[in-house]
Amino acid sequence: MAATERDYYETLGLSRSASQDDIKKAYRKLARQYHPDLHAGSRKAEMEKKFKELNAAHEVLSDPEIRKKYDRYGHRWQEAEAYEKARQQAGAGPGGGMGRGPGSASREGFDFGDIFESFFGGRSHPGSESGARGFAVQGEDLETDVRLTLREVLTGVSRRLELSQPIPCTACGGTGRLRGRPCSSCTGTGSLAETRTIDVKIPAGVQDGTRVRVAGKGQPGINSGKPGDLYLQVHVESDRVFRRQGSDIHVALPVWPWEAALGAEVLAPTLTDPVKVKVPTGSRSEGKLRLKGKGLPTASGGHGDLFFTLQIVMPASFSEEDRKLYEQLGRQPRPDPRGDLLRAARQG
Ligand SMILES: [Zn+2]
Incomplete structure (x- = not known):
């Protein structure tokens, strides 16, 4: 909880009015970009730092209740809460106090754990690095267009789709640089597009404009994170006869x-x-x-x-x-x- 910490909204590239869905999407997008497993060398350390910041921001903003507290108190919302609570208990009359005055309810002398358990039903400490949990990233959802003829709508159809996803560049090890110059294999971005082929079944009778969800066929998760879903946007071509x-x-x-x-x-x-x-x-x-x-x-x-x-x-x-x-x-x-x-x- 350093005072110099970046604003969580800024970390996610969002405004304060962002919806919970915006937060989820921004987090998934950046998590893939920053994930340390996708980087090597000097970039890895930098990305690790960004990734931690991102997880901290996400843990707070993804929970609407905690987000409200953050909006009110900023980064020191935990202390502010604890202080409020301590003051209330201290002021509750003889025997109801914490055994100390409100002035001494300092960060060091206070068991945040209890408070968080009572406030948030045993949630882990938001903003902390919660080990494996923090590093498991759900794969991004993908969306792709599928064009069908009316005859294909009649029977339903299987389609082979080629989807591309970023993987670390093998030439430069994901650093984007090779012998002091931008890597030519990945044009300095540190990642390459890998093509994945999947077969999908589109049911018969599908309407133009339908979104078909193919569960688990989005981008793979990282560190046992769940894969995202694939959405097919169906376009039915108009027919000359029918x-x-x-x-x-x-x-x-x-x-x-x-x-x-x-x-x-x-x-x-x-x-x-x-x-x-x-x-x-x-x-x-x-x-x-x-x-x-x-x-x-x-x-x-x-x-x-x-x-x-x-x-x-x-x-x-x-x-x-x-x-x-x-x-x-x-x-x-x-x-x-x-x-x-x-x-x-x-x-x-
Ligand atoms: Zn490269």
Whole structure:
């Protein structure tokens, strides 16, 4: 508890308004950077010092209760607390005191251990170097993007991912310098990126923007610290044919006027093989056909549906024969198709 100690927030590179999550993240990031096992030579001693400072800052700020006390009293919060406590007990009347006046409740004469046990339920002394515990560092969480096609969403997919993580440079032993010059292998940083390959399974039916957590596949911990987790940010590519809506799939299906009029059996695409679908007699444009269970898997274990939206299309070319047939159709008596429209417009 030296008076010259750096501000804990400064040590973590954070402002006083940082959230508990910010503190956790900053700690993990710096712990990896400073960990003495990742450094050698003159840098090692320097990093050991920084690492101790970092652990001290983290132990205090990671506990919201202790953090409050630190915010109030600064580095001397333990003494301030002890002093408060002693004064209260001394002032509690005959027999309730500590056997000394408050003025003598000095650092040397006071058993902090008892106080901390009663305050914090047997927690270790914050700010101290708590041996192995202080040096076990949890691995950092990693995040990576995964792009999937709709067909991959249908079946689920295995992906081989290459993740890179820093390891000490072997050429310079992590010092960043070689024969007085910056090490060329690591460009003076003291660490190199090591590539790790892992296989991940992405479940079927995953939605665009989903974050899939792969437990324990983040960066490894140090000194029996737990590994971090790997998060996969899923991006589902838009498809030229199939439009997704939740677990349903929509496709525009072109049909000739005579197929719509007379009904037809036509070959239609699905996410797997094409299937034959029945276009009913007298189908209208924008009419929908549904193939039950041919959509994407749902969270509840079922499947969405595949919808075809009929689009009545005209042939690109027009023969003399076509003209005759259309003229024949046009001579048939039938109501004006714009009748309803004209009536509605008049009333509007
Ligand atoms: Zn190097």
